[in-house]
Amino acid sequence: MIRRRTLLAASAATLGAPAILRAQTVTELSFYYPIAVGGPIPAVIDGYCQDFQKQSGIAVKPVYAGNYAETMTKAVTALRAGGGPQLAVLLAAEMHSLQDLGVLVSLDEIGLDTEAKRWLAGFYPAFMANSRAQGKTWSVPFQRSTAIQYYNKTAFEEAGLDPNAYPRTWAELAAAATKLTKRDASGRVTRWGIKLASDLGNAQWTFGALAHQAGHRLMNEAGTEVYFNHPRAIEALTYWRAFAFERHATPEGLSAWPQLSPDFLAGNTAIIQHTTGNLTNLRTNATFPFGVAGLPGKDGPRTVVGGGNLYFFKAASPAERTAALRFARFLTAPERAADWSIRTGYIASSPAAYETPAMKQYVADYPPADIARSFLPVATGELSTFENQRVYKALTDQIQACLNGAKTPAQAMAEAQAEADRILRPFRRA
Incomplete structure (x- = not known):
C-alpha cells in the first residue's frame, strides 16, 4: 500500500463562510516560483502580482527559489517547518511525489462553483494529464511547454x-x-x-x-x-x-x-x-x-x-486556499495567458487564450510562436x-x-x- 506522510492539517474554522468572504480575510500569500530559463521572467511575475493586489487587495509575495528541483525542495522544507507557501509553480510531473508527501490540497477540497468548473474545463487536455488522479484535480497548468x-x-x-x-x-x-x-x-x-x-x-x-x-x-x-x-x-x-x-x-x-x-x-x-x-x-x-x-x-x-503547474498546499488555511485559487484563476485568464505566452514563449494553457486579439496578432506577426502548440497532438x-x-x-x-x-x-x-x-x-x- 502507498503510505502518505502528512503535515499538520489547517484549521477548518472558516469553512462555513462564503468563498468570497473567506478570500477577503486574507491580505497576503506566499508564492514559490522556479526560475529555470533566461529572460526577464521575474519582472513579469512581479507585475502580475501587483495587478492582482490592485484588483483583490491581496498581496502575493513571489519567492524565486531556483530551478524546479530546488524550488520543490525549498517549498517542502518550508512547509515541514510550518512556514511554507500557500501555492507554488512546480513541475507538472511531480504530482505523484507531492501527493505521497501529503502536502497538497485538491481543487475539489478548496471548492469549485459552476464558474470555476467551467474555468477548469477550459485548459488543453494534454496539459491536464498530469493534474488529475484518484478522481480529483491537484493542480492547474500555468507555464507549460x-x-x-x-x-x-x-x-x-x-x-x-x-x-x-x-x-x-x-x-x-x-x-x-x-x-x-x-x-x-x-x-x-x-x-x-x-x-x-x-x-x-x-x-x-x-x-x-x-x-x-x-x-x-x-x-x-x-x-x-x-x-x-x-x-x-x-x-x-x-x-x-x-x-x-x-x-x-x-x-x-x-x-x-x-x-x-x-x-x-x-x-x-x-x-x-x-x-x-x-x-x-x-x-x-x-x-x-x-x-x-x-x-x-x-x-x-x-x-x-513539460513545464510547471500551480499547486495548492493543505497547510494553508481555508481562507488562504480560496485566495490562492482566486490568484490561480487570475493568472490563467485568457488575456493574461496570452500575455504570458507572448512575453515568455511558453504555450498559453487554454484555447481561449489563442482567440484573444493580442495572441491572434502576435501569431500573425510571428508564426514561429505557434509551432510548439501545433505539436501538442504528437506529444507525450x-x-x-x-x-x-x-x-x-x-x-x-x-x-x-x-x-x-x-x-x-x-x-x-x-x-x-x-x-x-x-x-x-x-x-x-x-
Whole structure:
C-alpha cells in the first residue's frame, strides 16, 4: 500500500463562510516560483502580482527559489517547518511525489462553483494529464511547454542545408548535425552541430522525448512502474549517444541545460533542444536568424510536454486556499495567458487564450510562436512517478555514464531499471 506522510492539517474554522468572504480575510500569500530559463521572467511575475493586489487587495509575495528541483525542495522544507507557501509553480510531473508527501490540497477540497468548473474545463487536455488522479484535480497548468529545437539558419546555409526545411526524422537530423559541426585547421571544434541537455533535472525530459520518438512510453499512468530497459528505450539512448561517439557532432559527456542558450546565442552550437519558454529570450538576444521546429522522430515528428503547474498546499488555511485559487484563476485568464505566452514563449494553457486579439496578432506577426502548440497532438507526458526525483537521478546517472562512454546503452538502461524498480517497489499495489 502507498503510505502518505502528512503535515499538520489547517484549521477548518472558516469553512462555513462564503468563498468570497473567506478570500477577503486574507491580505497576503506566499508564492514559490522556479526560475529555470533566461529572460526577464521575474519582472513579469512581479507585475502580475501587483495587478492582482490592485484588483483583490491581496498581496502575493513571489519567492524565486531556483530551478524546479530546488524550488520543490525549498517549498517542502518550508512547509515541514510550518512556514511554507500557500501555492507554488512546480513541475507538472511531480504530482505523484507531492501527493505521497501529503502536502497538497485538491481543487475539489478548496471548492469549485459552476464558474470555476467551467474555468477548469477550459485548459488543453494534454496539459491536464498530469493534474488529475484518484478522481480529483491537484493542480492547474500555468507555464507549460513542449520540447522544441532552435536552429541557426546562417549555420544551415553555410553547411549547404536548406534553412526552411528542418529535419523531420532521426536520420535527417543526424546527417544535418554532422554537416553543421565545424572545425578549424587544427581540428578543434568551433561549432557543434547539436546539443541536448543531459544534466540532472533535464536528462529525463530529453530522454522522454527520444523514447516517444521511438514509439515508447517510459512509465505507467499510476506512476508506479517504469520501462527503461525496453528495447525501444535502449534504441533511443543509442541514438543519443551516437551524436558524440559516431557522428562527433556533440561533445562527449555532459551538456548542461543552463549552457545551451548561451552556446546557441554565441554561435557555438547550431541546434539546441530547449523549452518553448525560451523563445522570447532567444528572439530578443539572437544576432542571427534562427528557426523554431518540432522535434524529429524515428519515423516522424514527436515531442514531450513539460513545464510547471500551480499547486495548492493543505497547510494553508481555508481562507488562504480560496485566495490562492482566486490568484490561480487570475493568472490563467485568457488575456493574461496570452500575455504570458507572448512575453515568455511558453504555450498559453487554454484555447481561449489563442482567440484573444493580442495572441491572434502576435501569431500573425510571428508564426514561429505557434509551432510548439501545433505539436501538442504528437506529444507525450513527461516522466512522472512516485519518488520522482530519486527516479530521475537513477535514470540520469545511467544516461550520463552512457554518454561518458563508461557503459553501453543496454547496460545503462538495465541498471537504471533495477534501481527504479527498487525505489518504486513500496508503491505497487498487490
